[in-house]
Amino acid sequence: MSQIKDPCQKAACAIQKCLQGSKKKAKKRRSQILGAEDVADIQHEGDFLIKPESKVAQLDTSQWPLLLKNFDKLNIRTAHYTPIPSGSNPLKREISEYIKTGFINLDKPANPSSHEVVAWIRRILRSEKTGHSGTLDPKVTGCLIVCIDRATRLVKSQQSAGKEYVGIVRLHNALENELQLSRALETLTGALFQRPPLIAAVKRQLRVRTIYESKLIEYDPERRLGIFWVSCEAGTYIRTLCVHIGLLLGVGGQMQELRRVRSGVLGEKDNLVTMHDVLDAQWQFDNNKDESYLRRVIFPLEKLLVSHKRLVMKDSAVNAICYGAKIMLPGLLRYEDGIELNQEIVVITTKGEAICIAVALMTTAVISTCDHGVVAKIKRVIMERDTYPRKWGLGPKASQKKMMIQKGLLDKHGKPNESTPSGWKQEYVDYSATPKIQQAADAPKRKHVSETDSDSAEPSTLKKKKEEHVDNADSDAATPVKSSKKKKKKDKGGDTENETAAHSEKSKEMETAGSDEGETVLKTKKKKKKDKTEERESPAEETEQASESVKKKKKKKKETAD
Structure with a gap:
């Protein structure tokens, strides 16, 4: 009987569960029906609004890439500008543009020279130009920043950036203590005199280089080898530093091995890449059309400028700067x-693209207080022209200027004329005009030019005087009778016959004046030609005289010798 009871109990339990489930579903349906009915009441009774808050939700830009990192912490001059759909985020450029505006943090191998390595990379990437951030000797390894195409514009600034090295120095004799070596390294900090080593392909001229910091990492007394780290100025010779360490210790020393650990902003741990990585990345792109490897090997040039202070410009001002316009305050959005x-x-x-490197002409305090003026002057333009559209000449002042030119209140070049209102002359500042200081500096040059002009003008005045002299001589020769007749006239008390003769002679002279002038012009021309021929002949005559004098001297010497 027990076997029969069990299945019945199971069936009863299943039925009860089904009934309970159906009851729950019914309750849910009722609640849904009730909810739908009461929606209007709930909406009518409830308060639905965005409540005012004292705190504004801030963007977290600490993880934004490259030059846009922490941009929300920059000072805001104005937030109003018209975005232009040109350009792109440096990391999202097309692969062809990405390569042209990129650089490689290369781990230079030992033995090939820096120039050879750079030439190989140019050949691998099939680019037009490549440059590097400072020459490493053939045996030296480590960081070598290789700039590609447009990024070569930053090479000069990277070459002058500070460097860090790890080197091994071999001492010729044993030391008593390890402390002696560390003290010698400490003494060789600051400005030092250095003469390039014999191996260096540079003029061996004495120069001053600064060593900022140095420390001894390890010393092996058995092999007399010391490992040290140095942070120094660009152009420091570590080979000569090792020689100086040996001289200070009195045992002599030389460099055994060297590796560059940091070049400018980038170090060993900042995505250092080997030559094989570059070759493999290019192969992947050529054969499998896979950009990802190239994007890991090459980085945008903006990464080299992360340590610089930033100015954010409006999109409408970008192309004007690319064409060499001054960086003015009205085009500025944010500043650091x-x-x-x-x-x-x-x-x-x-969008975080680098337009140019500039030299600041205003401090942060001045920028915050001024509303116009030149913020900075361009040092090196990085961006290509016409990446953004031309937007200059569309501002309120420029359009007002165009209207005034049309009405004739300004001349065709936009400069004030007689009909220009006085208010415009006082208000308008022409930044393209040279300042008074520059004009004052140019004044002595102009004087010098005028003096040279006057010197060059002197011969022409002399010629004119000569011509006048010739004319006077001709006229004197033509009128001897006239002067004699005047004397006779005075002597005789003025006879009528002499007077009539004098009048007739005067009229004849007037008639012949035109012909005399023509003759004098011809004579002067002939004289000029003669003078020129004489001038041409004179140097030949001088050379003949000089040769004759030399011959005479030689003859005298021979006679004295005999």
Whole structure:
């Protein structure tokens, strides 16, 4: 019986569960029906609004890439500008543009020279131009920044950036303590005199180089080898530094091995790449059309400018700067704290592209207080022209100027004339005009030019005087009778016959004056030709005289010798 009871109980339990489930579903349906009915009441009774808050939700731009990192912390001059759908984020450029505006942080192998390595990379990537951030000797390894095509514009600034090295020095004799070597390294900090080593392909001229910091990492007394780290100025010779360490210790020393650990902003840990990586990445792109490897090997040039202070410009001002316009305050959107006079800064777009490297002419404090003026002057333009459209000449002042030119209130070049209103002359500042200081500097040059002009004008005045002299002589020769007759006239008390004769002679002279003038012009021309021929002949005569004098001297010498 027990076997029969069990299935019945199971069936009863299943039925109960089904009934309970159906009840729950019915409740849900009722609640849904009730909810749908009461929606209007809930909406009528409830308060639905965006409540005001004292805090504004801030963007977290700490993870934004390259030059846009922490851009929300920049000072805002104005937030109003018209975005232009040109250009792109440096990381999202097309692969052809990406390569042209990129650089490689290369781990240079030992034995080939820096120029050879750069030439190989140019051949692998099939690019037009490549440059590097400072020559490494053939045996030296480490960071070598290779700039491609448009990024070569930054090569000069990278070459002058600071460098860091790890080297091995071999001492010729043993030392008593390891401390002696560390003290010698400490003494060789600051400005040092250096003469390039014999191996260097540079003029061996004494020069001053600064070593900022140095420390001893390890010393092996058995093999007399010391490993040290140095942070120094560009152009420092570590080979000569090792020789100087040996001289200071009195045991002598030489460099055994060297590796560059950092070049400018980039170090060993900042995506260092080998030659094989570059070759493989290009092969993947050529055969499998896979860009990802090239994008990991090559980086946008903006990464080299991360340490510079930033100015963010409006999209409408970008192309004007590419054409060499001054960086003015009205085109500025944001600026960074701590900008000092004559500091090297980078000018960027709203998308984070580098437009140019510039030299600051205003500090952060001045920028915040002024509303017009030149913020910075361009040092090196990086962006290609016409990446953004031309937008100059469309502003309020420029359009007003065009209207005034049409009405005739300004001349065709936009400069004030007689009908220009006085208010325009006072208000309008022409930044393209040279300042008074520059004009004052140019004044002595102009005087010098005028003096040279006057010197060159002297011969022409002399010629004129000569011509006048010739004319006077001809006229004197033509009128001897006239003067004698005047004397007779005075003597005789003025006879009528003499007077009539004098009048007739005067009329004849007037008639012949035209012909005399023509003759004098011809005579002067002939004289000029004669003078020229004489001038041409004179140097030949002088050379003949000189040769004759030399011959005479030789004869005298022979006679004295005999």
